[in-house]
Amino acid sequence: MSVIEINNLTKYYGKARGIIDVDLKVEEGEIFGFIGPNGAGKSTTIRLLLSLIYPSGGSAKIFGKDVIEQGSEIRRNIGYLPGEVFYYDKMKVIDLLKYSASFYKKDCMDRMHELAEIMELDLKKRIDDLSYGNKKKVGIVQGLLHQPDLYLLDEPTSGLDPLMQQKFFNLIREENARGATIFFSSHILAEVQKMCSRVAIIREGEIVKTEDIQTLQDDNYKKIRVKAKDLDEKRFNLDGVTNLVRENNSVNFFYNGDINAIMKVISANAISDLTIEEPTLEEIFMHYYV
Amino acid sequence: MNIFIREVKANFRSLLIWGGIVILFVFIGITKFSAYDGNPEMLAILDSMPPALLEAFQMNAFNLTTITGFYGVMFTYFALMVTISAAMWGSDIISKEERDKTVEFTLSLPVTREKLVTAKILAALVNCIGLLLIMWGISLVAVAQYEPDSAFFEFLTLLMVALFFMQIVFLAVGILLGCALKDYKRAGSIAVSLILVTYFFSVISGLNENLDFLKYFTPFKYFNPATLLHESSIDLNYVWLSLGITALCIIGGYITYAKRDLYI
Numbered sequence: 288m289s290v291i292e293i294n295n296l297t298k299y300y301g302k303a304r305g306i307i308d309v310d311l312k313v314e315e316g317e318i319f320g321f322i323g324p325n326g327a328g329k330s331t332t333i334r335l336l337l338s339l340i341y342p343s344g345g346s347a348k349i350f351g352k353d354v355i356e357q358g359s360e361i362r363r364n365i366g367y368l369p370g371e372v373f374y375y376d377k378m379k380v381i382d383l384l385k386y387s388a389s390f391y392k393k394d395c396m397d398r399m400h401e402l403a404e405i406m407e408l409d410l411k412k413r414i415d416d417l418s419y420g421n422k423k424k425v426g427i428v429q430g431l432l433h434q435p436d437l438y439l440l441d442e443p444t445s446g447l448d449p450l451m452q453q454k455f456f457n458l459i460r461e462e463n464a465r466g467a468t469i470f471f472s473s474h475i476l477a478e479v480q481k482m483c484s485r486v487a488i489i490r491e492g493e494i495v496k497t498e499d500i501q502t503l504q505d506d507n508y509k510k511i512r513v514k515a516k517d518l519d520e521k522r523f524n525l526d527g528v529t530n531l532v533r534e535n536n537s538v539n540f541f542y543n544g545d546i547n548a549i550m551k552v553i554s555a556n557a558i559s560d561l562t563i564e565e566p567t568l569e570e571i572f573m574h575y576y577v
Numbered sequence: 578m579n580i581f582i583r584e585v586k587a588n589f590r591s592l593l594i595w596g597g598i599v600i601l602f603v604f605i606g607i608t609k610f611s612a613y614d615g616n617p618e619m620l621a622i623l624d625s626m627p628p629a630l631l632e633a634f635q636m637n638a639f640n641l642t643t644i645t646g647f648y649g650v651m652f653t654y655f656a657l658m659v660t661i662s663a664a665m666w667g668s669d670i671i672s673k674e675e676r677d678k679t680v681e682f683t684l685s686l687p688v689t690r691e692k693l694v695t696a697k698i699l700a701a702l703v704n705c706i707g708l709l710l711i712m713w714g715i716s717l718v719a720v721a722q723y724e725p726d727s728a729f730f731e732f733l734t735l736l737m738v739a740l741f742f743m744q745i746v747f748l749a750v751g752i753l754l755g756c757a758l759k760d761y762k763r764a765g766s767i768a769v770s771l772i773l774v775t776y777f778f779s780v781i782s783g784l785n786e787n788l789d790f791l792k793y794f795t796p797f798k799y800f801n802p803a804t805l806l807h808e809s810s811i812d813l814n815y816v817w818l819s820l821g822i823t824a825l826c827i828i829g830g831y832i833t834y835a836k837r838d839l840y841i
Contacts, residue, residue: 300838337685340838363687373678375587389579390686429682 288351290315290437290468291336295345298331305331306492308345313470318463320483320500321472328492329472330370333441336470337367349437363391366435370442372426376415380425383414384432391433402428405454420446427455431462438462438469444478456482476567503571509542510570513553514560522552541566580683580693584670584700592704595662596711602654603712607719610647614723617642632783644723645732645806648716652736652802655712657776659740660747660796662708664768666701667751671830672761675840690835698752698827705744713737732806739800739811742819746796747772749826756830759840793818 291313298305306328313319323329334340336347338358347354349361374383384403388395403410406424417425423446430438438459444452459482463469473479479486480500487497496503513523514537523531527544536559542549553561613619619642623631639646671694674680683693716733750771754764779797782788792798799815 334681334841339681339684339841341836359687359689359692362685365685367685369681369685371678372682374682375583375679376677377587386579386583387682387686390688 288315289313289348290350291319291470292348292351293332293336293345294347296332296335296342296347297344298328298335298340299343304328304492305343306335306489309489309492309494311487311494311497313468315468316463316466317485318459318469318471318483320479320486321470321489322474322476322479322486323489324474327489329474329489330441331492332489333367333439333470333472336439337362337365364435364437366430366433366438368426368430368438368440368443370445372422374414374422374425374429377413379411379413380408380417381410383425384410384429387429388432393433395432395434398434399428399432402431402458405458406451420448420451423447424451427458431458434462434465434467436467438467438471440469440471442473443471444473444475452478480567508566508571509546509549510562510564510566511540511542511549511553512560512562512564513538513556513558515556515558518556522555525549525552541570578696580688580696581700584697585703588666588670588700588704591666592707595658595704595708599658599708599712600715602658603715603719606647606651606654610644613642613647614644615642629784639803639806644720644725645729648720648729648733648736649802649806652739653797655736655740656743656797657772659705659708659712659744660772661769663701663705663744663748664751664772665765666704667698667748667753668755668764668768669751670697670701671752671755671834672758672764675759675761678841680839681841684839691831694752694756694831694834698748701748701752702745705748706741709737709741709744712740731809735805735809735811736802739802739805742800742816743796745823746819746826749823749830753826753830753833756834757837759837761840796822 289312291311293309293311296309297307309328309332311332321329321332331340335342336349336354338355341355350364352361354361378386384399385396388399400410402408406427408421408424408428412421414422414425427443430440440459444455447455456478459469459471469482471479471483483500485498486500486503488495516536518533518536518538520531520533520538523538523540525548527542527549529541529543531538531540620640623641639649641647641650674683684690713733720729747768751764751768754768755761758764758767775795776797778791778795782791782795782798796819799819800811805811
């Protein structure tokens with residue numbers, strides 16, 4: 288059974304597009320990346336899963352339960368970290384965290400102190416005295432303290448310094464090792480690449496592709512750069528070649544196809560240099576995005 | 578329960594501020610009354626005023642030179658204070674979550690929207706009752722020096738009961754606005770505007786017989802202090818009307834809040 292199952296989920300804000308016909312399945316125990324540029328519909332999808340907003344069409348299930356009908360029951364087992372955290376300003380961190388913990392039917396105090404220590408969070412301060420990054424830390428401790436089975440992370444690293452990001456990723460990996468499923472939205476490709484096993488790319492509200500991160504990278508795409516004098520780039524116009532760019536004495540392009548075929552074309556030239564690289568996820572992503 | 582306790586704590590400061598205003602108001606009122614107390618010249622001045630003006634401020638039904646009469650006139654101002662505070666608490670306690678963007682945190686916790694609204698209604702009700710008790714208590718202290726008779730205390734109790742019904746009507750109106758309006762900025766101002774409009778209705782409905790029907794649209798007319806004083810009873814029809822409006826608004830609040838998108 289999939290932990291998250293989204294079927295034809297659509298959301299319009301009035302006439303403005305939120306997401307259109309999103310279909311996704313996230314399996315138990317995986318770290319699933321959800322990637323796309325700003326405004327693509329990542330937060331909309333997550334807020335629909337939390338039933339903070341309601342869909343215009345389609346449905347979504349978490350743990351096999353409908354997110355609207357059984358929302359509060361589902362949320363007992365969800366840790367949510369929004370991109371920007373807002374808490375009751377006048378409360379102390381410790382009171383806020385205790386308040387949050389009081390909604391879960393288990394003792395979260397030990398875990399709370401442990402997390403606060405890892406994230407170097409001062410529990411005695413008032414929320415409105417905290418910097419943006421420190422508020423984010425409160426969000427992390429609050430989202431993780433009840434050790435849920437599913438984490439919904441929406442741009443979780445924004446505002447954290449690299450050291451804290453690292454600690455956060457370690458925490459997430461530990462939780463994943465414990466068996467928790469992670470749904471990780473981001474526009475930063477490197478962190479998705481580092482963390483996730485599968486990824487869905489969303490663009491202008493629609494899922495463009497869902498793929499294993501390995502496959503996406505392997506997808507036979509090669510980044511090729513040929514250097515030679517008097518190069519005629521038209522020779523490289525064969526099936527599977529994209530993004531062909533000529534720069535002085537060299538030609539750059541992506542190639543997806545039989546590697547022997549391209550090698551023949553390349554070797555027909557008197558080349559002075561050749562590089563064949565794995566494209567970065569960023570480059571693959573741009574390929575879908577453009 | 579945890580939401581209720583947090584809300585009561587968070588709103589306690591607001592109760593203290595309103596309590597302070599009420600205490601100040603009662604003391605200023607009583608100080609003024611010391612000039613009217615048993616003063617026949619005051620009566621003569623009032624008699625010379627245009628009757629419509631007196632009617633508008635409900636001053637013709639009362640003898641301002643007695644403490645009972647004075648409280649009868651004060652009732653209007655008490656009513657304005659408790660209804661404005663109730664409507665603001667009602668709308669604010671719901672809409673502040675969206676204003677402060679905390680609603681994303683609160684409703685990603687394992688609670689239903691219904692439970693959240695229930696806890697908030699009860700917390701706002703605590704403030705309303707608290708303010709009424711402050712008003713009642715400080716009145717008892719302030720009038721003690723005039724040694725009022727038992728009829729006054731009976732009248733004061735009726736006034737407070739009447740104020741309570743007005744409070745819950747406007748609390749419910751505030752809750753409905755806070756729940757229904759996605760535009761949180763407007764909830765509070767619409768709530769207070771409604772009070773001013775209905776108060777205006779209550780003033781003009783007394784001035785002209787053709788406008789008499791307006792009295793059903795303004796809770797300020799449901800409980801007439803003159804009737805409370807002279808008949809020592811509250812008109813049950815208006816009690817039911819008040820409870821009916823309250824129930825409708827609360828139910829409307831639950832339904833609209835459960836169905837709408839949160840403003841995040």
